[in-house]
């Protein structure tokens with residue numbers, strides 16, 4: 001009986017240490033997805049295929065080794081423009097807050113995972 005309780009407690013502690021960061025990561029992903037959906041990003045961008053704009057996975061691959069990607073992409077999403085992928089421009093997204101831009105860019109640079 002005692003050993004069962006110890007086991008349950010160990011499992012619970014393992015959940016706290018291993019489970020909690022995973023839950024946090026997936027809720028950040030869910031938040032990013034909701035912002036992207038609300039702002040019509042997903043009308044032009046898909047996770048893994050080109051629509052009007054490049055896929056989020058292609059964007060992640062392109063900036064994989066870039067140290068300035070974060071600032072560059074926040075600015076690009078906010079102001080819009082063309083030239084990185086072709087001649088078709090992305091419209092400006094002036095209503096996004098700095099926090100929302102950061103959430104979106106870090107999610108996109110991870111390849112836009114849907115959870116975990």
Ligand code: HEC
Pocket residue numbers: 036039040041042043044045052053054059073076077081082083084085086087088089090091093104108
């Ligand atoms: C009307 C279509 C459209 C919408 C809506 C749109 N995009 Fe784009 N997006 C594009 C196009 C086209 C490009 C390629 C621009 C270029 O070649 O520089 C692009 C490029 C990007 C890039 C890469 C920029 C670069 O310089 O490499 C990111 C990141 C991005 N979009 C994120 C977003 C996010 C986040 C949203 C929503 C807030 C969004 N886009 C909404 C069409 C769109």
